[in-house]
Amino acid sequence: MLLPLLLATELAAQTPVVPPIRELAPGVQLQPGGFEGERGPDGNTIIFDAPDGLVVVDTGRHSWHSDAILAYARERGRPIAAIVNTHWHLDHSSGNGRLKAVYPNARVYTTSAVDRVIAPGGFLVRNMDSARQMLVGTEITPVQREEVQIFLDTMVDSQVLRPDVVIEHSQRMRLGGRRFDVHVTNGAVTDADVWLYDRRTRIAVIGDLVTFPAPFFETACPQRWREALDEVWSTPFQIAIAGHGEPMTRDQFNVWRTAYGVFVDCVSSEREPAICGSGWAQATAQFNGDEAGQRRAAGFAGYYVTMLRNNGGKSADCLTN
Numbered sequence: 403m404l405l406p407l408l409l410a411t412e413l414a415a416q417t418p419v420v421p422p423i424r425e426l427a428p429g430v431q432l433q434p435g436g437f438e439g440e441r442g443p444d445g446n447t448i449i450f451d452a453p454d455g456l457v458v459v460d461t462g463r464h465s466w467h468s469d470a471i472l473a474y475a476r477e478r479g480r481p482i483a484a485i486v487n488t489h490w491h492l493d494h495s496s497g498n499g500r501l502k503a504v505y506p507n508a509r510v511y512t513t514s515a516v517d518r519v520i521a522p523g524g525f526l527v528r529n530m531d532s533a534r535q536m537l538v539g540t541e542i543t544p545v546q547r548e549e550v551q552i553f554l555d556t557m558v559d560s561q562v563l564r565p566d567v568v569i570e571h572s573q574r575m576r577l578g579g580r581r582f583d584v585h586v587t588n589g590a591v592t593d594a595d596v597w598l599y600d601r602r603t604r605i606a607v608i609g610d611l612v613t614f615p616a617p618f619f620e621t622a623c624p625q626r627w628r629e630a631l632d633e634v635w636s637t638p639f640q641i642a643i644a645g646h647g648e649p650m651t652r653d654q655f656n657v658w659r660t661a662y663g664v665f666v667d668c669v670s671s672e673r674e675p676a677i678c679g680s681g682w683a684q685a686t687a688q689f690n691g692d693e694a695g696q697r698r699a700a701g702f703a704g705y706y707v708t709m710l711r712n713n714g715g716k717s718a719d720c721l722t723n
């Protein structure tokens with residue numbers, strides 16, 4: 403009897419603490435995503451009050467993140483009416499199933515980009531093979547093993563990543579009875595990302611169109627991404643909430659946007675990857691923290707120069723340009 407109890411205590415101690423939920427504007431809450439040690443990140447979740455219930459934008463990766471969303475809904479005594487996935491990356495969508503298990507009437511809104519990556523040969527399906535190999539190997543730590551297993555468990559029921567309502571193009575539409583300007587990119591971080599502009603609060607929810615310490619180009623179309631950043635900039639937003647990290651002012655967003663353009667031009671040039679990388683780190687210095695943070699940003703960006711150049715200036719999964 404004693405041993406299982408001890409084990410349970412140990413496991414409980416390992417469950418990461420979720421950052422507290424906080425109000426950004428009346429009727430708009432931010433559940434920040436965590437990013438701890440060897441674990442994969444959880445994306446930020448933004449929750450809007452709507453006439454029919456709550457509109458939840460992105461659902462995180464881990465059960466403790468989706469549990470925090472569910473606890474908030476319970477505390478408010480309001481159902482989750484709609485779920486929006488900004489994109490199919492699993493740190494933003496793995497919680498869909500857990501939310502729908504409690505609120506089966508919640509509709510998932512996103513683009514059909516996810517269909518390609520869960521089909522045979524698609525990005526996520528390809529990753530399953532290497533994930534299974536990692537589990538067979540002995541080099542990974544228990545926490546890394548748990549993370550790999552979370553990925554594989556999500557893929558067992560990958561249908562929960564698919565939209566109930568496909569968003570095909572940018573439009574003004576009601577989600578849970580609340581109006582949003584819903585934007586769809588034509589290839590940016592993924593084939594088709596969703597971002598929202600809320601006129602009432604002048605908040606833009608932009609998913610991974612901004613990431614730190616560098617843009618993550620694994621599934622990206624760099625030129626289309628640049629156009630999407632310009633489109634965000636053309637709205638009169640006051641606060642941009644990216645998929646990770648703190649809310650940004652217009653000035654901060656513009657610093658990142660400008661640095662992005664310079665970086666992508668550098669990728670297209672003949673300059674050394676390390677030059678493009680340190681240029682990126684300098685331009686985004688205000689987000690990178692100390693010297694180690696600067697080096698990390700330069701390292702990430704430099705890595706992507708090589709990756710993108712090896713694929714003709716885009717990711718292998720980019721269908722457009």
Ligand SMILES: [Zn+2]
Pocket residue numbers: 445491493494610645646
């Ligand atoms: Zn993300």
